[in-house]
Amino acid sequence: MARGSSAQQLAVSAVLVAALLLAAAAPPAVNAAVTCGQVVSMLSPCVRYAMGAVQTPPATCCGGVRSLSAAARSTADRQATCNCLKQQTSGMGGLKPGIVAGIPAKCNVNVPYAISPSTDCSK
Structure with a gap:
């Protein structure tokens, strides 16, 4: 079961990277309000x-992507995410990068850049 948990955490993390990228165009703020x-x-x-x-992201997945996009509005929030x-x-495996990158589009959330684990969080 620990193995499944690791795979799930990896998947969640990759999806979170995608969500962070969703919020990248928001205006900056002083302190991050979104926690890990x-x-x-x-x-x-x-x-x-x-x-x-x-085959398709569940409605709860898309709801989470939308909620995170709305919550991570500041630069500090996006960087923290x-x-x-x-x-x-x-160090986790099991995620399919092509699927992860497409989650925002599948959830009808517009992201004007590529979603990738190589994203520089400082920019």
Whole structure:
């Protein structure tokens, strides 16, 4: 079961990276208000889809992506979300990068840039 948990955390993390990128165009703020726990919670419904286990993202996944996009409005929030995702996905396997990159579009959330684990969180 620990193995499944790791795979799920990786999937959640990758999805979280995608969500962080969704919010990248928002105006800056002084302090991050979005916590890593919130990021993981919002995107956990996307794990099975991100691993290719289901054909379409569940409504709860898309709801989480929209909620995170709305919550991570400041530069500090977007950077915190990005760093959380990178930390959570480090050393984990099972995610399908092509599926992860397409989650925003599948959820009808517009992202004007590519979603990738190589994203520089400081920019």
